[in-house]
Amino acid sequence: MASIKKIKEIYNQELDYLNNALKNSNNQYHTFSLSTIKNSYPEARTVVLRNIKQNPSKLYFNSDIRSPKIQELELNNNCTALFYNNSRKIQLRFKCKAIIHNQNSLCANVWKQTHLQSRKCYMAPYSPSIVLKKWEPNLPIKYLKSDPSQIDSELGYKNFSHIELQVLETEILQLHHDGHIRFKKKDSQFIFISS
DSSP: OOOHHHHHHHHHHHHHHHHHHTTOTTSTTSEEEEEEEETTEEEEEEEEOOEEETTTTEEEEEEETTSHHHHHHHHOOEEEEEEEETTTTEEEEEEEEEEEEOSSHHHHHHHHTSOHHHHGGGGOSSOTTOOOSSOOOOSOGGGSSSOOOHHHHGGGGGGEEEEEEEEEEEEEEEOOTTOOEEEEEETTEEEEOOO
């Protein structure tokens, strides 16, 4: 039987898993589904978790500023982040407000820590999701087989953004054959909900 004490333990355990996912690409929380709204329809894609903070709760990921998801968040910054761990049968859903950091001090600090291999992606000649006449790798030809130099990689900074998701509500669903545990955390309140 679940109690408030038990769901607080589950919540804290999942925060530990999220923190682990920042450095462990084998952790199933390393990537998550981000849902946005485009013309009244939901859009979803997978992004990489880059940071988390608590009090207040925030999630972060990086994106090309030219990406449609950025345009969608500029028009409507309401979004949802969905994590699922298949082996442990647990889902985390976060209702969020997005803040786009581009060409500011936070963005610059994250860029400084970004590996050359990742910086190369932001040097892409075409905007993400643009229609091509034929397939192209959308990377600088010069760096198809290697990482860019530190100096050349700076060309990608203009396309780099760091997205902050301010968590408004957290919902956790833990699947059990003898009864699922599902609850919300909003502000500092933990609330049981049916599954």
